[in-house]
């Protein structure tokens with residue numbers, strides 16, 4: 243079965259679709275590894291592997307133990323921001339910020355990026371967010387953070403030396419210089435940053451100097467990448483990282499969004515990971531187009547293992563692509579209580595609550611379908627499309643009925659309901675499709691249909707809702723849609739879950 247999102251032989255962007263922002267990439271031999279932000283979701287920091295920069299397979303999550311990742315006080319779009327992933331001295335190093343009470347900057351290391359990763363080393367003196375790690379020719383480590391501040395650092399202990407000093411404040415007039423990454427390339431040290439804010443004004447700029455500590459001269463053609471002020475189908479391009487391929491070519495991974503609908507355009511999949519080619523002119527990088535489809539790089543494409551569309555929960559460990567909210571205690575998530583089923587035991591919260599028992603996967607396609615067979619005889623729960631606690635649509639089953647609930651901001655309503663004529667074991671289905679024609683400036687990005695699958699396989703929609711209200715432009719924050727199963731009351735069992743793209 244071909245990978246869900248890469249047509250054979252071509253480079254289709256995004257290379258990692260769905261909520262995979264702030265990508266950081268490194269290469270060891272012929273293997274590339276990439277990490278992304280994960281915010282309030284547990285486990286945190288998804289890790290990907292590729293052998294061709296085009297096909298990526300999730301191999302785990304760096305923070306998959308409660309002692310590594312405490313998110314109980316993380317607000318939605320708080321939690322885990324912007325990792326940097328590097329390989330040095332035979333180990334993988336990952337530094338990341340936990341933006342929650344009692345959080346801060348932390349480092350974990352591993353010899354195998356698939357894990358296990360170490361317990362965190364905290365770096366209380368490293369300020370702010372977007373920490374980068376680089377080692378100079380003497381083996382001295384420098385940590386550089388948003389604002390563009392830098393301090394000498396020991397990542398083994400989290401100890402800093404001296405006071406953080408400002409390296410560069412970015413291009414003239416651009417706000418929010420952040421996402422710094424330093425590289426030794428040829429005769430120079432290069433300092434890559436994002437600026438303009440992660441919305442439509444986002445861009446990438448670069449400077450170079452004789453040492454990792456500068457002084458830095460800005461590239462005369464900054465920003466070297468931005469789509470601000472254009473009608474390019476990929477917007478918000480920024481927060482980039484550079485990597486050199488074994489053939490000497492250079493590539494950039496970056497975040498971008500694909501707004502849909504009329505004006506102003508709404509993105510629903512979050513900020514996704516894109517790939518762009520980079521060439522060098524007069525010692526400065528020139529970024530090629532961040533196109534939705536492009537000729538593949540000049541080496542054989544090496545797809546990883548195909549991603550299964552269905553999860554039968556027939557193994558004890560949930561796949562690494564499953565994410566829950568803030569934690570995943572065994573007493574509330576079990577694949578052992580009813581073998582071959584995922585059992586979710588509610589802890590008193592609906593999807594309006596930050597600790598609702600929820601197991602979801604990132605929505606990765608603009609048109610897609612998710613289905614699950616649920617046994618709600620002993621509880622209340624179902625299938626949800628979630629952006630955050632104030633923005634979600636769900637179809638919920640209980641012993642007596644199935645109902646569709648919509649939460650948008652302060653409004654929450656039961657949009658439709660129907661009694662369950664059969665026993666409370668039913669296939670719930672969510673379909674995300676293009677809005678019906680005609681389309682005009684007021685048209686939303688998509689429609690979300692929620693319903694049940696009849697015994698003969700036909701889909702009966704109980705409600706079809708405007709998808710713009712589950713977009714980041716409406717909800718705010720830094721995340722995108724996650725589609726998953728939840729339990730709001732009692733115990734709810736799920737026999738299988740499948741997700742597949744639909745033809746647009």
Ligand code: 6LW
Pocket residue numbers: 263264279323324371372420421436439440441481720
């Ligand atoms: C990330 C920072 C940013 O740390 O958003 O808007 C934060 N820019 O670079 C979360 O993605």
